[in-house]
Amino acid sequence: MTFPVPEFDTGLWQAAEHELTAALDGRPLVAAERFASSGRTSYTGPAPIAAARPTLAVGCYEPWGPASPVEALTLEGRTALRGVDQRRSWTADLDRAAHAAIRRYRRPVVAAWYATDRLRRWAGPGGTVAAIDAALRAEVEDKANFGSILTASGVPADLHLPGTRVDGLLPSLRELRRLVRSDKVVVQCGVDSGGRGTVFVDDEADLARAAKMPGPYRVTAFVTGWSVNTTVLSVPDADGRLRAYVDRPSHKAVGLPEAGIGAGKSGGNTWCLPWPEEAAARLVDAAVRIARWAWETHRIKGLFGLDALLTADGQVFLNEINCRNQGTTEVSAVNQQLRGLPPFLIAHLTAMLDHPVTWLPDADDFNTTTVDLAAGTGPGPYYLKLRHRGQVSVRLDHHLGLPGVYRVAEGRLWWVRPGAHSADAGPGEVLLANLPAPGTLCEPGAELGTAEGITTAADAPFASPHTLSQAGxxxxxxxxxxxxPTDRQEGTAP
Structure with a gap:
């Protein structure tokens, strides 16, 4: 499916770039995220915003060609290695080098998921970390607190999962089942992302695994259906009143063994599958309520995400809040571009730097259109996570030397052209983003990148909440x- 290019309002784009530039006030933008290409949807593609391209990106994985910042410092660039350990330790491994690299710039603005002491040290005196504080993020995202947040936000009770908070030791499985009125129980705790901190409890062995996690716990009934995600942008106006913009909700595939994605973990999202209109409207209303609560209670602004569950009969149950950028932030930005708007990320950075954002449309009108789009059958972006599922380390062969646009033919992938944005992939094509740099050794479980594009429901990569489609x-x-495999030379038979 080709990118249905809207009529971009040049004045609108210029206003967004002008306000971000004014917010930066001559300070260099430094991205500190696992993917050194973070934010590429904003500064590449059909309507790029040059001010969003980082002066320096510090991350785990190498960027590429059109997705590159002006300068990059990555762990992969130093070690030529990808694995589970690296994606968890890259900030510590690059600590000294990042501190030295950023110190070369005066008054840097460090954009990240959340502000830690390490990032503040990297930014140095006069520098700014444009992100929610880690301690506040931990308080709000703590899964045990989510039920009370829904109540305090005024979210209707029928959007709450049946559940309870457990502050002490977990009771017996029989008691948990009684508390949530379900044979299958979900136990969550802490503020981990990516499905960590969640255990699906079917038997005593599962309960024992859940009990090893530190409390307090949120215990809920297991609900069958699609996992979903939506991105929310909170921007205060000049009078301090909040404007909350809710993006088109996704369908998220979770637990895809065939793709190397474990139970409770996301294999990717697609925004092209239709929603029941009433369910979409209720989700949008709940998101606005939570945004207002977060602003009034904690003065939280900028981007945050909501995870929910959508059942086959059209019920929605809210499941989790992530008050930061998310794994969906990059590709979900295409939704805003499909509506003729700059990505939310531009407004997020501008607002986090305490500069007014004036180019956004009326929030109520935007959210009404969100519901209409969610209930429709129009095209939307998608991404599918690529993981190394084998048991021995591998390298990519020479046919996949760089990220870019490819097509599937004769059972393999063929290079078409450079690319860095979902819109770069045309009919029958796919953008392979964040591939390992040439020669990189990829250990079992390593992230190998994402497959991205824009499509309709007929060609979505997921057939059900837990399975790939034929195309996927x-x-x-x-x-x-x-x-x-590293134990075989290229060109030899497997």
Whole structure:
């Protein structure tokens, strides 16, 4: 599906870039995220905003070509290695080098998911970390607190999952089942992302695993259906009143063994599958309520995300809040561009730097349109996570030398052109983003990038909440053909 280019309002784009530039006030923008290409949807593609391209990006994985910041410092660039350990330790591993690299710039603005003591040290005296404080993020995102947040926000009770908070030791499985009125129980705790801190409890062994997590706990009934995500932008106006903009909600595939994605973990999202209109309207209303609560209680602004569950009969249950950028932030920005607007990320950075954002439309009108789009059958972006599912380390063969646009043919992937934005992939094509740099050794479980594009429901990568579609399986099978085990030379038979 080609990108249905809207009629971009040049004045609107200029206003967004002008306000971000004014907010930066001559200070260099430094991105500190796992992907050194973070924010590429804003500064590449059909309507790029140059001010959003970082002067320096510090991350785990190397950027590429059109997605590159002006300068990059990555762990992969130093070690030529990808694995589970690296994606968890990169900030510590790059600590000294990042501190030295950023110190070369005067008054840097460090954009990140949340502000830690390490990032504040990287920014140095006079520097700014444009993100929610880690301690506040931990308080709000703590899964045990979510039920009370829903209540305090005035979210209707029928959007709450049946559940309870447990502050002490977890009771027996029988008691948990009684408390949540379900045979299958979900136990959550803490503020981990990516599905960590969540255990699905079917038996005593599962309960024992859950009990090893530190409390307090949120215990809820297991609900069958699609996991979903929506991005929310909170921007105060000149009088301090909040404007809350809710993005089109996604369908999230969770627990995809065929893609190497474990139970409770996301395999990617698509925004092209239709929603029941009433369910979409209720989700949008709840998101606005939570945004107002977060602003009035904690003065939280900028981007945050809501996870929910959508059942086959159209019920919505809110499940989790992530008051920061998310894994969906990059590709979900295409939704705003499909509506002829700059990405939320531009407004987020501007607002986090305490500069007014004036180019956004009326929030009520925007959210009404969100519901209409969610209930429709129009195209939307998607991404599918690529993981190394084998048991031995691999490198990509020479046919996948760089990220960019590819097509699947004859059971393998063929290079088409450079690219860095979902819109760069045309009919029958896919953008492979964040691939390992040439020669990088990829250990079992390593993130190998994402497959991205814009499509309709007929060609979505997911067939159900936990399975790939035929198109998704064909893409992964073709990708696997380009993984060369380290115990075999390229060009030899497997």
């Amino acid at each position: 399986r064909a893409l992964l099978a073709a990708f696997d053909r380009h993984l060369l």
